[in-house]
């Protein structure tokens with residue numbers, strides 16, 4: 292759940308009054324989409340916040356309960372009911388595109404240069420600076436979003452220039468263009484990234500083969516979901532196709548929120564035709580007339596070009612009515628943009644979000660294949676899964692399954708980041724060893740690799756012979772490299788804060804448990820932990836894993852349990868030499884007193 296500053300700011304109050312009801316209505320009327328998230332984004336962008344009176348207006352415009360709109364504003368971290376600055380700056384606090392790239396110091400420097408406190412808007416309303424979870428730019432060093440646009444390769448020099456431009460109120464259009472240039476950084480290509488699929492080829496092949504035979508090909512290919520869980524794509528499509536209902540939906544999960552993952556960014560940027568083609572193949576197979584692509588809010592900058600690809604596909608007869616002249620083959624794709632919530636990558640939370648609600652995971656069963664979007668049968672697949680499906684429709688199952696391993700057919704696109712000379716995108720046949728990837732990305736003197744992001748697996752040198760695949764090390768694509776100098780406990784602190792921040796708060800084991808994990812690891816990192824605390828963390832981690840409602844809670848302790856099990860020395864050397872230490876830190880509690888008395892000398896500290 293997001294943590295927002297208190298509402299009763301006098302500044303907020305005055306701006307709220309400055310927004311007339313006519314202004315609010317005009318923003319709502321000008322917005323071309325009737326999706327709640329889009330209207331709220333337009334209000335946020337133009338009025339710099341979502342005033343209380345706008346909530347009622349939006350509710351009445353969309354015929355929704357006021358409480359629903361209110362709760363959505365409260366839930367998503369990109370919506371605010373007190374004004375943000377005209378320059379709304381969000382620095383990534385991801386391990387890769389934040390912490391490892393010196394993000395913490397850059398945040399402090401920026402705040403200092405702009406005279407602003409992180410999380411608050413400057414008194415003149417010009418700028419606000421805050422942190423946000425991974426922005427998917429981990430191959431580009433430290434990164435930030437400024438008014439929805441990513442700026443990459445941050446260092447102290449760039450931060451100084453950014454502060455000067457903000458202070459001089461230079462519009463973003465006047466900032467150096469290269470700061471916004473996000474590269475694909477494709478380092479190796481395999482089945483999907485060779486870029487040899489011409490728009491429409493997959494659809495022609497599917498039409499020639501027929502929908503039934505295409506489903507057979509997808510199933511026989513052994514394609515498994517690339518979002519992490521690895522469910523058989525053919526089976527998923529078949530269940531959905533067989534589910535009764537007057538409407539079926541195809542949903543592409545482009546939420547890509549797992550820290551260290553950015554491969555979907557590249558597929559959407561440079562291979563969008565393949566993704567849309569895969570969705571259209573799926574539509575024909577399951578009998579769907581409507582598709583939705585859920586784009587994470589951090590990738591909003593990709594929206595215009597994605598819309599352009601959709602428009603081109605309509606012109607080519609690859610979308611719309613009677614696709615490629617086939618009577619009754621009607622399919623449209625709408626793009627819905629999220630608003631900063633990692634949990635919305637979980638498929639049922641994503642569906643809730645598509646329906647204009649808080650992204651809270653549903654009870655399952657029933658599964659989306661029978662009760663998904665609007666309660667109708669729905670296929671939810673990852674971006675890469677749809678891309679693979681388009682290729683299989685064209686080239687057949689044998690072409691695909693000839694690559695990879697027995698239970699992991701085809702290739703996997705990895706997002707490689709961290710301590711290596713060549714971060715970027717690497718496509719490999721499944722079965723590649725960790726060692727091979729490390730050699731290819733020129734990683735030297737590696738201490739550990741986090742496979743599959745914070746919710747995945749942390750392994751050390753002794754296990755670099757292990758293979759990527761569902762038989763051994765499954766992954767959604769994140770591959771973070773940690774060199775010998777890297778403090779793995781600091782990494783664990785970063786991950787633990789991420790999960791505590793992103794827990795949606797619905798169930799107690801995760802809501803309370805992730806905060807307790809965070810507190811526990813903070814305590815150890817602060818030198819106050821004991822063996823008792825380590826045992827508590829192990830017990831707590833096992834409990835959260837077992838009792839949480841969805842995958843976020845079920846995996847939130849993985850990273851910490853891995854550090855404790857595989858790198859005990861990292862913990863051991865930070866433990867206090869006593870059986871028990873209270874979490875309460877008396878020295879830290881005296882900080883306010885020191886500030887008031889203007890004392891910070893050694894005698895004013897307890898340690």
Ligand SMILES: Cc1cc2nc3c(=O)[nH]c(=O)nc-3n(C[C@H](O)[C@H](O)[C@H](O)COP(=O)(O)O)c2cc1C
Nearest residue numbers: 516517518544546547548636637638672673676842
């Ligand atoms: C907390 C959480 C976040 C997730 N984020 C994503 C995501 O960003 N993209 C994705 O495709 N799947 C994500 N998933 C997995 C989805 O729930 C779902 O399994 C997937 O979209 C199905 O597509 P696939 O079968 O093609 O993998 C996430 C799951 C959890 C529990």
Ligand code: SF4
Nearest residue numbers: 795797798801841844
């Ligand atoms: S485990 Fe529970 S609190 Fe955590 S994200 Fe899932 S539903 Fe929300």
